[in-house]
Amino acid sequence: MAALKSQTIETKKGTRCRVLEGGSGAPVVFFHGAGGLLADNPFLDGLARRYHVFAPEWPGYGESAGDELLEDMLDFALHGWDLVDALGLRQPHLVGHSMGGMIAAEMACLAPRDLARLVLVGAAGLWLEEHPIPDIFAMLPQEIAEVLFVDPARGAALLTGGADLSDIEALKDFYVVTQRRLAMAGKILFPIPNRRLSRRLYRLTAETLVLWGASDRLIAPAYAAQWKALIPGARVQTIDGAGHMLPWEQPEAFVEAVTRFLA
Amino acid sequence: MKFTWFNLMPWPYLPDDFRETHRSVWVDIPSTLYDPRKGHHVYHTYLDQLEYAETLGFDGIGCNEHHQNGYGLMPSPNLIAATLARRTSRAAICVIGNSIAGYNPPIRVAEEFAMLDVMSGGRLVAGFPVGTSMDTNFCYGQIPALTRDKYREAHDMIMKAWASDEPFAFDGKYNQLRWVNCWPKPIQKPHPPIYIPGGGSIETWDFCLDHDYNYSYLSFFGYLRGKALLDGYWERVARRGKDDSPYRAAFAQIICVADTDAEAERLYAEHCLYFFNRCLHVFPPFADPPGYRTMATVKYGALSQLTRARQKILENLTWKQLVDERFVIAGSPETVRQQLEECIKGLRIGHLFCLFHNGDMPDWKTRHSSKLFAEKVMPHLRDLWPEWKHDERWWVHPMDERIRPEEQRPGAEKPRAEWPR
Numbered sequence: 208m209a210a211l212k213s214q215t216i217e218t219k220k221g222t223r224c225r226v227l228e229g230g231s232g233a234p235v236v237f238f239h240g241a242g243g244l245l246a247d248n249p250f251l252d253g254l255a256r257r258y259h260v261f262a263p264e265w266p267g268y269g270e271s272a273g274d275e276l277l278e279d280m281l282d283f284a285l286h287g288w289d290l291v292d293a294l295g296l297r298q299p300h301l302v303g304h305s306m307g308g309m310i311a312a313e314m315a316c317l318a319p320r321d322l323a324r325l326v327l328v329g330a331a332g333l334w335l336e337e338h339p340i341p342d343i344f345a346m347l348p349q350e351i352a353e354v355l356f357v358d359p360a361r362g363a364a365l366l367t368g369g370a371d372l373s374d375i376e377a378l379k380d381f382y383v384v385t386q387r388r389l390a391m392a393g394k395i396l397f398p399i400p401n402r403r404l405s406r407r408l409y410r411l412t413a414e415t416l417v418l419w420g421a422s423d424r425l426i427a428p429a430y431a432a433q434w435k436a437l438i439p440g441a442r443v444q445t446i447d448g449a450g451h452m453l454p455w456e457q458p459e460a461f462v463e464a465v466t467r468f469l470a
Numbered sequence: 471m472k473f474t475w476f477n478l479m480p481w482p483y484l485p486d487d488f489r490e491t492h493r494s495v496w497v498d499i500p501s502t503l504y505d506p507r508k509g510h511h512v513y514h515t516y517l518d519q520l521e522y523a524e525t526l527g528f529d530g531i532g533c534n535e536h537h538q539n540g541y542g543l544m545p546s547p548n549l550i551a552a553t554l555a556r557r558t559s560r561a562a563i564c565v566i567g568n569s570i571a572g573y574n575p576p577i578r579v580a581e582e583f584a585m586l587d588v589m590s591g592g593r594l595v596a597g598f599p600v601g602t603s604m605d606t607n608f609c610y611g612q613i614p615a616l617t618r619d620k621y622r623e624a625h626d627m628i629m630k631a632w633a634s635d636e637p638f639a640f641d642g643k644y645n646q647l648r649w650v651n652c653w654p655k656p657i658q659k660p661h662p663p664i665y666i667p668g669g670g671s672i673e674t675w676d677f678c679l680d681h682d683y684n685y686s687y688l689s690f691f692g693y694l695r696g697k698a699l700l701d702g703y704w705e706r707v708a709r710r711g712k713d714d715s716p717y718r719a720a721f722a723q724i725i726c727v728a729d730t731d732a733e734a735e736r737l738y739a740e741h742c743l744y745f746f747n748r749c750l751h752v753f754p755p756f757a758d759p760p761g762y763r764t765m766a767t768v769k770y771g772a773l774s775q776l777t778r779a780r781q782k783i784l785e786n787l788t789w790k791q792l793v794d795e796r797f798v799i800a801g802s803p804e805t806v807r808q809q810l811e812e813c814i815k816g817l818r819i820g821h822l823f824c825l826f827h828n829g830d831m832p833d834w835k836t837r838h839s840s841k842l843f844a845e846k847v848m849p850h851l852r853d854l855w856p857e858w859k860h861d862e863r864w865w866v867h868p869m870d871e872r873i874r875p876e877e878q879r880p881g882a883e884k885p886r887a888e889w890p891r
Contacts, residue, residue, distance in 0.1 A: 278616065345497075345608065345755045386768055390615040390761025397759075398611045 211251055215270070216263070218289035222273030226294065227262040230255030233323070233469070234296045237262040238287065240305025240331070241343065241392035242355070242452075243269065246368035250454040253462035258300070258469070263290050267391030274387070280395050280402040284313040288321070300469050301413075302326040304454055305426070306392055309404065315415075316407040325415045326465055327434060329426055329451050334401035338427045344389065344397055354425045357450040365455055408437045415441040416468040420449030420456065442468070471814065471851050472865060474530030474564050475523030475840065476722065476823040479516050479550075480541040482830035482889055483508060484748045494753035495540040496604045503540065511890045512543065515833050517553055518886070522837060524561040526844035529865075530595065532564035532823055534667075534688075536602075537609035541749030548582045555590040559874040562866040563590050566667050566686060566823070567597020571617050572610035575645050576624035577652065580631040584656045591872030592657035595865075597665040597686070598625055600674070603762040604752065615761030618673065620644045632661045663864050665720065671767045675706045678718075684821065684864045686720035690750060691783075692796035693813035696721060700817040716855050717820035717864045723813060724825045726800035727842040734800040737835055739789040742798050744829030746787050798828075803846035810847065814854055821864070834885040 211229035218224070227244070229251070235258040237251060244264060254260045266286075267274040277283055287310050291299060300323045303311030308330025315325050334340070341354050349363070356362025372378045395402055415438050419431040428445060435441045444464050449456040481504065485491070492499065520531040533550040536542030544550055547565045554563050563586065568579045587594040600621045606612045612620060623642045627650065630638065637651035656662050664683040668674035678685040685703055689696045700719060707714055724742065728734035792798040799809045814822065826843070827836040853859070 344614070344759045345753070347755060383765070383768055386760040386763075387765060388760070390765075393614050393759070393761050394616065397613045397761075398607070 211248075211255060211260070211262070216290060216293045218273075218286065218293050220273070220276055220286065220289055222266045222271070222276055222286060222289075224266060224271040224273070224290060225264045225269055226290070227251060228260065230258055230260050232258040234259045234261065234299035235469070236291060236294075236296070236299045236301055238301070238303040238307030238311050239264065239268070240307050240329075241389060241396060242305075242366065243388050245365055245455060247365075248455070250458035250461050253458055254302075254465065257466055261294055261296070261299070265391060268388050274391050277391070278394055280313060280404075283310050283395055284317055287311065287314045288318060291321075298323045300324045300326070302328065302465060303330060304328040305451065306331050306396060306400075308332065309395065309400065309402075312408065312411070313402075313404055315413055316404070316410045319410050319412040322413050324469055325411070325413045326418060326468060327415065328418045328461075329420060329423055329453055330417070330430075330434065331396060331400045331426060332402070332404045333430055333433050333437075334399055335429060335433060338429045340400060340426055341424075342398075343425070344393060355451045357420070357422045357448060357456060362450075362452060362456075365452070405437055409439075411438050416464070417441050417443045418453065418461070418464055419443070419445045420451055420453040421445045421447045422449065423451045423453075425451040471854055472529040472717075472821045473848055473851075474532045474562070474821065474823050475520065475526075475528040476532035476534075476564070476566075476825055477516050477520060477827050478534070478536075478541055478749075478825065479512075479543040480745065480749050480827075480829055481543060482512065482744075484540055484744070484830075488748045489751050492751070494756060495749055495751045496536075497538050497608045497753070497756050499538065499540045508890060509543070511886075515886055515889075516543075516827070517550070517557075519827060519833065519836055519840075520550075520554055521557050523840060524558045526840055527848070528561060528824070528844065530562035530564045531558065532566055532595075534566045534597070535569055535599070535605065537605045539604070541745070548586060551586050551594070552589065555586055555593070559591070559872055561593065562595050563593050564595040564665070564823075565597055566595070566665055566688070567599050569599050569601025569606050569610070570624035570628065571601060571612050571621040572606050573624065575647055576627050577631055577647065577650060579624070580628040580652045581654075583628075583662065584632070584652060584654045587656035587658055587662050588654050590868070592662075592868040593866050594656065594658070594662045595665055596662040597667055598628075599667040600671070602669070602757070603759050604756045607759050607762060608756055613761070614759045617762060618764065622677075629661065632656060657869055658867050663866060665864075671763060672702070672706075673764055673767065675703050676710075679707060679710045679712055682712075682863070684718060684720055686722070686821070686823070687817075688722045688823070690722070690724065690746075690797065692798070693721065693723065693817055694796045697816055700819070704818055714818070715820065715858050715861050715863070716814075716818050717858060717861050719817065719819045720821035720823060721813070721817050721819045722823040722825060723810070724798045724828055725806060725810070725839070725843060726798060726826070726828070727803055727806050727839045727847060728800075729802060729842075731801040731805055734802070734805075735789055735793075738798075738800060738828070738831065738839070739792075741829040741831035741835070742792055742800075743787065743789065746784055746792065746797065749829060750784055803842055806843065807847045807850050810851055811854065814851065820855060820858065820861075830889070832888050834887075837885045
């Protein structure tokens with residue numbers, strides 16, 4: 208298995224981001240969601256068997272710094288392209304999960320000819336009145352695992368990386384890390400994760416795959432249909448046995464679906 | 471010492487099992503629990519009490535801003551203050567305050583506060599809270615991580631609007647106005663005294679000291695728990711090389727006075743327990759959304775008052791705990807005097823926001839407690855800071871020839887009966 212290595216990339220704007228990198232082949236950039244990358248991300252290893260995979264962490268996540276430099280949707284999307292530039296990539300495939308999907312779609316609207324293909328996985332960014340997305344900023348920790356995973360107990364363990372939260376110091380560390388991440392995510396997701404992307408999606412030219420966990424309790428599968436309706440020619444694929452955290456819940460099915468689409 | 475009579479204006483009809491059957495008194499409390507016809511009586515009772523407090527000799531009467539909240543019926547404190555401006559003429563009107571990050575555009579606050587200062591003849595104390603996360607983020611939709619930045623910008627616009635004699639353009643990140651021209655202007659120059667209510671954010675201390683504003687710690691958990699925070703503040707004051715006038719700081723305290731300690735329990739216990747058990751029942755995530763507090767504050771460990779740990783304290787609370795831990799200062803005039811002296815000196819505060827109406831307390835008990843305090847406690851606490859006697863930097867400076875429109879004051883004459891059913 209291709210082991211991912213970690214490096215720090217500085218963008219022109221001055222953010223310093225940790226990027227996991229591995230494999231060879233066509234470049235694929237994976238953008239994580241509001242919860243960040245987890246301690247183990249087996250689907251990245253899976254993708255790295257066929258592609259040259261890059262998985263940057265947003266500022267505010269892990270060791271990545273420069274939180275204060277990004278404040279709104281345009282900042283986040285341009286930061287995405289700044290990273291692509293700093294990594295020296297040309298026309299990479301963009302794969303975005305949840306908030307990462309929202310940013311990837313925005314990037315593709317801004318510079319439609321600068322990417323190869325686009326994969327949106329349980330992507331945030333749209334709002335349907337009949338399917339209000341639960342407020343992740345007003346949840347108890349145990350409630351978060353319940354909306355993110357088909358199997359909340361297993362999910363909770365994934366989220367904490369197996370840390371023992373009965374230990375007060377571990378709990379404090381976990382709390383500080385989580386607060387910092389979601390503070391950052393809140394800039395584009397609070398109070399409603401809709402920054403009017405739907406008005407710009409007409410610009411998309413990249414072929415797009417919309418992937419969804421069949422049991423997503425955070426962003427209901429109805430949103431997949433909405434993405435399809437807004438993006439000309441988009442394909443939708445739903446994967447069973449997965450909730451919102453599809454790439455972690457069904458890594459093999461996820462890698463297979465992405466690989467088949469990117470070919 | 472300055473004493474301000476403060477009413478949070480709680481809804482007195484929350485059901486007995488509110489805590490068990492609802493997750494929060496704030497943000498998503500069912501609005502069906504509110505009855506506007508009863509609300510009519512509630513507002514007038516509370517407004518009468520504020521007017522009554524002036525006749526008792528309190529220096530100030532106060533109100534604040536909360537939204538979607540079962541213990542704070544003042545989404546617009548300026549409406550409350552406007553009625554008080556017409557019906558009082560001596561007491562400072564302390565609006566603590568307007569959560570300015572949520573006003574669009576913030577010039578509205580400059581205008582309304584100026585109106586209040588003019589109507590009251592220069593009696594306005596202007597509070598600028600960041601606002602609780604319940605109010606500012608969850609009810610008013612401001613992004614937590616940007617709230618403080620937006621707050622600072624709103625503050626800058628308001629202060630510049632009051633200071634400037636010429637129209638100016640304001641090119642802010644959150645507010646752009648081509649023509650800022652505050653009309654009317656406040657009577658008090660250069661501006662009314664500014665109070666910054668803080669929970670436990672350490673940045674707020676520096677903000678107060680940068681501008682020489684009053685820092686008001688609005689806690690419901692008494693001076694024993696407030697001490698660590700105020701100690702931190704005074705350390706900061708010293709490090710910044712500022713004088714240590716106690717008038718730089720204010721503290722809120724629940725107070726219940728009766729003829730004896732036992733009588734205080736008999737009269738007030740159930741109402742204070744109503745307040746702590748029902749009114750402070752807040753769903754913890756509403757109190758602490760990521761980004762609302764800065765990382766510096768999160769790491770400093772100054773936790774919001776309504777976090778999980780606090781909710782734990784509120785379970786199975788008894789009167790004895792409330793009194794022993796000084797969440798409530800209650801008892802005979804002498805007991806209350808002793809404890810308040812300890813509170814005032816221990817925290818080094820020049821302003822006390824006194825909370826006499828608590829939970830579902832009926833009007834007559836509220837007045838009884840307030841009157842005993844005004845007659846038998848307040849006079850003994852007046853001169854605790856003799857060396858700062860003439861420090862008026864954080865108090866109102868009303869004009870001399872004021873209109874006194876409050877001659878007919880039915881509210882001041884006699885208490886109302888129990889809450890109407």
